[in-house]
Amino acid sequence: MPNPPSTPLIEIVDLTKVYKMGTVEVHALRGVSLTIQPGEYVAIVGASGSGKSTLMNMLGLLDQPTDGIYRVRGTESQKLGKKALSDLRNREIGFVFQRFNLLARATAMRQVELPLFYAGISVRKSKEMATGALTRVGLGDRTHHRPEELSGGQQQRVAIARAIVNQPSLLLADEPTGALDSQTGEEILTLFEELHSQGLTLIVVTHDPDVAGRAHRVITMRDGLILEDVQQVPSRPAPAPGGDASVAPVAQPTPDVQPIPGAQPRVILETAGEVAV
Ligand SMILES: Nc1ncnc2c1ncn2[C@@H]1O[C@H](COP(=O)(O)OP(=O)(O)OP(=O)(O)O)[C@@H](O)[C@H]1O
Numbered sequence: 001m002p003n004p005p006s007t008p009l010i011e012i013v014d015l016t017k018v019y020k021m022g023t024v025e026v027h028a029l030r031g032v033s034l035t036i037q038p039g040e041y042v043a044i045v046g047a048s049g050s051g052k053s054t055l056m057n058m059l060g061l062l063d064q065p066t067d068g069i070y071r072v073r074g075t076e077s078q079k080l081g082k083k084a085l086s087d088l089r090n091r092e093i094g095f096v097f098q099r100f101n102l103l104a105r106a107t108a109m110r111q112v113e114l115p116l117f118y119a120g121i122s123v124r125k126s127k128e129m130a131t132g133a134l135t136r137v138g139l140g141d142r143t144h145h146r147p148e149e150l151s152g153g154q155q156q157r158v159a160i161a162r163a164i165v166n167q168p169s170l171l172l173a174d175e176p177t178g179a180l181d182s183q184t185g186e187e188i189l190t191l192f193e194e195l196h197s198q199g200l201t202l203i204v205v206t207h208d209p210d211v212a213g214r215a216h217r218v219i220t221m222r223d224g225l226i227l228e229d230v231q232q233v234p235s236r237p238a239p240a241p242g243g244d245a246s247v248a249p250v251a252q253p254t255p256d257v258q259p260i261p262g263a264q265p266r267v268i269l270e271t272a273g274e275v276a277v
C-alpha cells in the first residue's frame with residue numbers, strides 16, 4: 001500500500017470574500033483554492049488590489065471568508081468557536097507586516113513577551129522564550145532597546161521574533177521588506193531562509209521580484225483569483241558590493257523540487273523574473 005499523503009498545513013477551497021461598502025460590493029476574492037504543505041516557502045505576487053492581503057487575512061484567521069472552506073491541519077476553521085479559533089491562530093500562525101507594528105514605547109523583550117502573556121504563560125517562562133526568540137533573530141544583545149533605538153531591519157527582526165516566539169508552524173509576512181532598503185531587506189530574507197531551513201512554513205506577499213525569487217513556489221493573483229501557481233528553483237542572494245564574485249547567483253539544477261499533491265498546474269522556472277504580474 002502506498003503511504004497516505006500527509007495532511008496539508010493549509011487547504012482552502014473556493015474561498016470568496018466580498019466587502020460590502022454601503023450598496024457597493026467589492027469582490028476581493030472570487031474563488032481561490034490552494035493547498036500548502038508543511039515546510040513550503042511560498043511567495044504571493046500580483047498587482048495592487050488583486051487580493052493578496054485579503055487572502056493573507058483569511059490564511060491568518062484574522063477575518064472570515066464570505067464563502068468557501070478553510071482547513072488548518074485538517075480542522076475546518078468555520079466550524080470553530082471564537083476561543084478555539086484564536087487558540088488555533090496563536091498556536092499555528094505568526095504574522096509580520098510591512099510597518100513592523102511594534103509598540104512605540106516597549107522594549108524588544110516586552111514586544112516579544114506580550115503574545116506569551118496573552119497565552120497565559122508564566123513571566124519566568126515568557127522571559128526565557130522571548131530571549132530565545134530574540135537570540136534566534138540575532139538580537140540577543142538588543143533586548144532592552146525600544147523601537148526608536150533600533151534600525152528598521154532590527155525592528156523587523158523584533159517583529160519576526162514576536163511572530164515566532166510561540167513556535168508557530170506558519171509565518172505569514174505581508175510586504176516584510178517593503179519599508180527596508182535592499183541590503184536590510186536582504187538580511188530579513190536570509191533570516192527567513194534560516195527559519196525555513198529549521199522547518200517553518202513561510203508565505204510572503206511581495207511586489208519585489210527579487211523577494212519572490214527566493215521562495216520555492218510563486219502564486220500570482222489577479223482580480224481576486226489565482227492566475228498562476230508555479231514551483232521554482234529559488235535564487236540565491238546577490239553578492240554584497242565588492243564581495244566575492246564566486247558567490248554570485250547561480251541557477252541551480254532542479255532535483256529537489258517535489259510536486260505537491262492536489263496543487264494546481266505548475267511549471268519550473270529558473271527565476272521569478274519570468275512570473276508575469
Ligand atoms: N476592508 C475593506 N473594505 C472594503 N474593501 C476592501 C477592504 N480591504 C480590501 N478591500 C478591497 O479588496 C480588494 C483587494 O484588496 P487587497 O488589500 O487584498 O489587495 P492587495 O493585493 O493586498 O493590494 P496591495 O498590493 O496594494 O497591498 C481591493 O479592491 C480593495 O479595495
Ligand SMILES: [Mg+2]
Nearest residue numbers: 052053054174
Ligand atoms: Mg496588500
